[in-house]
Each structure stands twice: as C-alpha cells, then as structure tokens.
Amino acid sequence: xxxxxxxxxxxxxxxxxxxxxxxxxxxxxxxxxxxxxxxxxxxxxxxxxxxxxxxxxxxxxxxxxxxxxxxxxxxxxxxxxxxxxxxxxxxxxxxxxxxxxxxxxxxxxxxxxxxxxxxxxxxxxxxxxxxxxxxxxxxxxxxxxxxxxxxxxxxxxxxxxxxxxxxxxxxxxxxxxxxxxxxxxxxxxxxxxxxxxxxxxxxxxxxxxxxxxxxxxxxxxxxxxxxxxxxxxxxxxx
Ligand SMILES: [Zn+2]
Numbered sequence: 295x296x297x298x299x300x301x302x303x304x305x306x307x308x309x310x311x312x313x314x315x316x317x318x319x320x321x322x323x324x325x326x327x328x329x330x331x332x333x334x335x336x337x338x339x340x341x342x343x344x345x346x347x348x349x350x351x352x353x354x355x356x357x358x359x360x361x362x363x364x365x366x367x368x369x370x371x372x373x374x375x376x377x378x379x380x381x382x383x384x385x386x387x388x389x390x391x392x393x394x395x396x397x398x399x400x401x402x403x404x405x406x407x408x409x410x411x412x413x414x415x416x417x418x419x420x421x422x423x424x425x426x427x428x429x430x431x432x433x434x435x436x437x438x439x440x441x442x443x444x445x446x447x448x449x450x451x452x453x454x455x456x457x458x459x460x461x462x463x464x465x466x467x468x469x470x471x472x473x474x475x476x477x478x479x480x481x482x483x484x485x486x487x488x489x490x491x492x493x494x495x496x497x498x499x500x501x502x503x504x505x506x507x508x509x510x511x512x513x514x515x516x517x518x519x520x521x522x523x524x525x526x527x528x529x530x531x532x
Contacts (some may be wrong), residue, residue, distance in 0.1 A: 299503055300468040303346050305353035311464055312349060315504065316340070322348050326359035330464060375420040381407055382530070383431070385485025392420055400427035432459050432482035436493075439486060440475065443493045446516050452500045466492040466527065469499040484527055491523035 301372040312324075312332035322345065323335040349356070361396045374380060379390045395410035400423055402408075409420050436457055444454045455475040462468075462478040469475055475496050481489055481493055494517045502509035513520055 295499070298476070299505075300465065301342070301346065301349075302348050303353070305350060305357070308353070308357060309463065310349060310356055311355060311462070313505075314345060314407050324349065324352050324356065324504075326356055326363070330360040332356055332360075373435070375417040375424065381424070382483035383407065383428075384435070384529075385488065390424075390512060398423055400424060405512070408489055428482050429459065430474070432477075432479055435482060435486075435489065436477050439489045439493050443497060446494075447497050447500060449499055457518050467496045469496045473500070484530055488523055488527040489519065490518055491527065494520065 296528050299314050300311065302309055304310070304417060310332060312334055313356075314336055314380075315332050316336050316338045319335060319337055321337070322340065325335075327333070332349075334345055334349060336370045373381070374394070375390070377390055377392045380387045381390055381403070382388070386464045388405055391406045391408045392449065392495050393408060393410050394412070396411065396412060398412065399410045400407070401410075407424075411419055411423060413419050436459060440454065440457055453473070455469065455473050458474055458476045459479050460476055461480075462476070465478060466481055467475065467477045475493070477492065481492060489515065498509060498513045498516065502512055517523070
C-alpha cells in the first residue's frame with residue numbers, strides 16, 4: 295500500500311507542501327526547516343483531513359518562517375532571456391544565443407543553446423520558446439530514465455508508475471497515493487545521474503511509503519551513491 299506522505303494545501307494564492315511523518319505519538323507537531331521544507335509529525339491514526347486542517351490553521355506562521363529562512367539561501371539571478379546568459383540542460387551549462395529568424399526553433403549547438411525567433415527582442419517569447427523546449431525534452435528524458443531505473447524494482451511486482459511533469463516549487467518529485475510519479479519540470483536542468491537519484495528515491499516509496507531507516511536501507515541497496523547524487527542536486531543553481 296502506498297500512503298500519501300507528501301501533501302499540499304493552498305492558503306490564498308500560496309501552496310504549502312509538506313511531508314507527514316507518522317509515529318506512536320499523541321499530538322501533531324509542525325516544523326519548518328531552514329531549507330523551507332515543512333514536516334508534520336503525526337500520530338499513526340491521525341486523519342489526513344485533520345492534518346490538512348491543522349496545517350491550514352498554521353499557514354500564516356509557516357509562510358512567515360519560510361520567508362525568514364529564504365533570506366539565507368543563495369540566489370540565482372533572475373533570468374532575462376537574452377544572449378550571453380547561461381542556462382543548464384542535463385547538468386551542463388550552455389550559453390544562450392537569441393537570433394532572428396522567420397521560423398521559431400530551439401537547438402543545442404556545441405556549447406550554445408540557440409533560440410531562433412521572429413522577435414529576438416521579445417524576452418517573454420524567448421522564455422516561452424525555451425520553456426516549451428525544456429518541457430518537451432523533460433517528457434522524453436524522464437520516461438527514458440524511469441524505464442531504466444524501474445528495472446531494479448520489477449521484482450517487487452508493482453506496475454511501472456505513470457509519469458506526470460509539473461512545476462513544483464520546493465520538491466524534485468513525489469509519488470502520489472494512487473501510484474503516479476510526479477517530477478519537477480526543472481529537473482531536466484540536472485544531470486542524468488541526479489534525475490536517476492530522484493526517480494529511484496520515489497520508486498523506493500513503492501515499497502516504503504515513509505522515510506524510515508528501512509526506506510534508506512532499501513534505497514542504499516539499489517543506489518549506493520545516492521547521498522553524493524543528492525548533494526550534487528542540492529548544489530545546483532537552476
Ligand atoms: Zn521521499
């Protein structure tokens with residue numbers, strides 16, 4: 295059985311993503327960590343509706359804490375989508391080249407990511423062309439990596455999870471209660487090794503829904519160097 299351990303509630307126009315850690319305790323406890331992730335420690339039998347309600351009641355406080363911690367995080371300068379900027383794709387840096395052309399296209403050539411557009415001065419259009427290109431690449435690449443990583447899980451007798459790609463603000467991926475794998479669109483900017491780490495982590499939830507020691511033992515038995523890959527992913531500025 296897969297238990298939904300990664301949840302999300304909305305508060306106004308904000309989304310609060312959180313992880314539930316169940317144990318033999320009597321009360322609910324909400325923590326906001328310096329990396330802005332939120333965990334809820336809950337009794338084993340606490341209802342999801344009750345947990346959601348409690349998170350909603352504490353939403354203002356959670357957002358305030360996240361805001362406080364965000365000032366300590368390194369920042370990537372906002373992208374302008376102009377020639378000369380660097381953009382990541384599969385863990386490598388490419389220099390953006392925006393060129394005028396009657397037809398729109400995006401191509402990788404050597405160390406350059408070339409965007410051809412009828413309106414090279416229209417940064418929004420360049421951004422859209424680039425985002426669509428990333429999404430198209432993500433669809434192909436993520437399916438390929440999931441197929442490859444799933445080979446180690448076939449013996450569990452589970453079906454290969456269907457895949458969805460979304461824009462997530464603070465997570466690289468999750469496995470829903472119904473067994474769908476959700477991957478962050480921006481993961482296409484990371485190397486294949488880092489993509490495989492996220493996919494494998496989520497696949498391990500087919501067997502262990504939580505982050506118990508058994509989960510990490512299982513993960514290590516399948517991917518020995520997962521901690522190294524995780525740290526590489528965390529150091530990446532996307
Ligand atoms: Zn997890």
